[in-house]
Amino acid sequence: MTILVTGSSGYIGSRLAVRLQEEGHSVVGVDREAEGAPETLHQFMHGDLADSDVRTQALEGVDAIMHLAAAKDDWGIDDDTFFFENLEVTRRLIQDARERGIHDWVFYSSVAAIGPGDEPRTEDSSLRPEGAYGASKAEAEALFEEYAEEVPEMSCVILRPSVVFGAGHFSYTNVHRLIEAIRGHRFLMVGDGQAIKTTSYIENVIAATLYLWKRRETGVQTYIYVDEPVRTTEALVEDVYRLLRKRRPGFRIPLDLATSIAWVADVAADWTGINFPITADRIEKFNTSTNYDASAIREEGFEQPVGIEEALQKTINWHLEHVN
Numbered sequence: 112m113t114i115l116v117t118g119s120s121g122y123i124g125s126r127l128a129v130r131l132q133e134e135g136h137s138v139v140g141v142d143r144e145a146e147g148a149p150e151t152l153h154q155f156m157h158g159d160l161a162d163s164d165v166r167t168q169a170l171e172g173v174d175a176i177m178h179l180a181a182a183k184d185d186w187g188i189d190d191d192t193f194f195f196e197n198l199e200v201t202r203r204l205i206q207d208a209r210e211r212g213i214h215d216w217v218f219y220s221s222v223a224a225i226g227p228g229d230e231p232r233t234e235d236s237s238l239r240p241e242g243a244y245g246a247s248k249a250e251a252e253a254l255f256e257e258y259a260e261e262v263p264e265m266s267c268v269i270l271r272p273s274v275v276f277g278a279g280h281f282s283y284t285n286v287h288r289l290i291e292a293i294r295g296h297r298f299l300m301v302g303d304g305q306a307i308k309t310t311s312y313i314e315n316v317i318a319a320t321l322y323l324w325k326r327r328e329t330g331v332q333t334y335i336y337v338d339e340p341v342r343t344t345e346a347l348v349e350d351v352y353r354l355l356r357k358r359r360p361g362f363r364i365p366l367d368l369a370t371s372i373a374w375v376a377d378v379a380a381d382w383t384g385i386n387f388p389i390t391a392d393r394i395e396k397f398n399t400s401t402n403y404d405a406s407a408i409r410e411e412g413f414e415q416p417v418g419i420e421e422a423l424q425k426t427i428n429w430h431l432e433h434v435n
Contacts, residue, residue, distance in 0.1 A: 113137040113153070115173045117160060117204070118180035120147035122280050123219070123316065127177060128152060130317050141169040142180065160200050166207045175215035176208060177320075183221075183244060190243035197247035202254055209262065216255065216267040217324055222309070222335060222403050224249040224271060229307070231404035234271075234333050252333070259331045268323045269333040270316075273403055277313030277422070278429030286310060286347075290430050293351050300363035304345030307402040309337035312422035315415040322413045337405045338419055350420070354427050 114131055118124035119140025128138045129149050140148050141156040148155050158165035160180055170176075182188050182196035201218075208214070223245030225232050240246040255267045276286035292298035319336045342350075352359040417425075 112174045113139060113172055115139045115141065115169055115176045117141050117169075117176070117178045119149070119152065119155065120144040121179060122147075122277075123275060123313065124177075124179040125149055126313060127179070127317055127320060130321060131177075134321065139169060139173060141165065160204060161195075163203070163207075166204060170207055170211055170213065173208075173211075173213055175217075176204070176213060177217040177219075178204065179219045181219070181248075188244075193243040193247045194250075197244070198250050198254075201251045205254055205258055209258070214262055214265040215327070216265075217320060218251070218255055218267055218269045220248045220252050220269050220271045220333075221245065222271050222273045222337075222401065224252060225335075225403070227399050227401045229400045229402060231402050232335075233404045234335055234407055255331050259329075264329060266327050266329050267331045268320075268327050269331060270320060270323065271333065271335045271403075272311040272316050272319075273309040273335075273337040273401060275311045275313055275316055276426055278426055279433075280313070280426075286426065287430070289348070290351055290355070290427060291434065293348075293355055293357060294430065294434075298348075299360070300345075300348060302344075302363070304343055304348065304363075306344050307341055307400040308344050308347055309341050309401050309403045309405075310347075310419075311337055312415075312417050312419070312426075314417050315422070318416050319408060319413055323408065323411075326411065334408045334411075335403050335405045336408060337403045338415055338422065339405065339409075340419070341402065342419070350423055351427070354424055 114136050116124050116128045116131070116138055119128050120142035124140070124142070125147050128140055129151070131138050132151060137153040139154045139156070140152045141158065141160060142148060143159050145157045156165060156169045160166055178201065180200070182193050221244070222232070223241040224238060225236055226239030226241045226245060238249050240249045252269055255269060259265050259267065274285055276284055280287055289298065315338055316336060323332065323334060349359065
């Protein structure tokens with residue numbers, strides 16, 4: 112089978128493409144960024160999926176699509192860009208694929224489409240999207256639901272992972288920011304640390320994707336993915352200190368005080384265009400529960416191959432070796 116992987120230069124897409132090749136598939140990649148794309152791809156398209164010519168070439172001879180290309184960051188992207196990149200480009204890709212009779216999909220959405228909550232959120236929870244990113248992903252999911260109603264033979268696995276981390280990931284992700292701050296003695300605990308924080312280790316996310324792909328059926332099948340067991344921010348911080356073999360300070364900053372201090376960084380960021388590591392929004396997110404229940408995929412028989420302790424240790428070892 113020839114599979115198109117969009118976002119194939121990205122952290123998840125590049126690793127998924129390699130695993131698909133190991134499974135015996137021919138993989139066509141497409142991405143605006145050439146750096147990061149696996150050299151072993153059957154074919155790589157360097158271009159923007161918003162361009163009809165790029166889509167035409169990328170879809171040539173393809174049997175299925177795994178759509179990961181998206182705008183995602185917590186700083187520097189406006190709402191219009193989120194909706195264009197994540198919704199409109201997806202709409203165009205669906206239309207072109209349908210015209211060519213390509214009806215097999217995996218769509219990477221996000222738990223942001225559901226929104227956070229203190230109580231465990233499941234696939235059946237009502238959608239309360241988090242920001243423009245989450246809203247754009249939720250609306251893109253609806254495109255596939257409409258598609259399935261119109262084309263009975265269509266099949267789509269929608270995967271909603273929580274924060275993805277692992278060796279080689281970008282430093283702007285929350286887990287990596289935490290590791291870097293603790294390594295550099297720049298971390299101060301904010302708040303009581305009792306917020307639930309679900310995360311998804313890269314090897315487990317890829318394994319979950321392939322597991323669901325092999326068991327796909329017609330219609331749309333939507334799954335949350337997070338690693339288990341879920342933990343509090345306090346437990347995550349304690350684990351990182353322990354695995355780095357560093358002594359943890361005994362004091363913490365009250366949330367209200369930290370938010371007030373971070374407001375100054377927000378003003379400076381607006382003036383300078385610099386992405387400061389501490390912002391009021393990031394502090395709020397650190398202290399907001401992202402409590403997602405991924406029991407549905409486990410009821411299908413999936414077992415995560417890498418435990419949380421091993422996942423954190425692998426990630427920290429990579430940091431120690433590669434990040435100054």
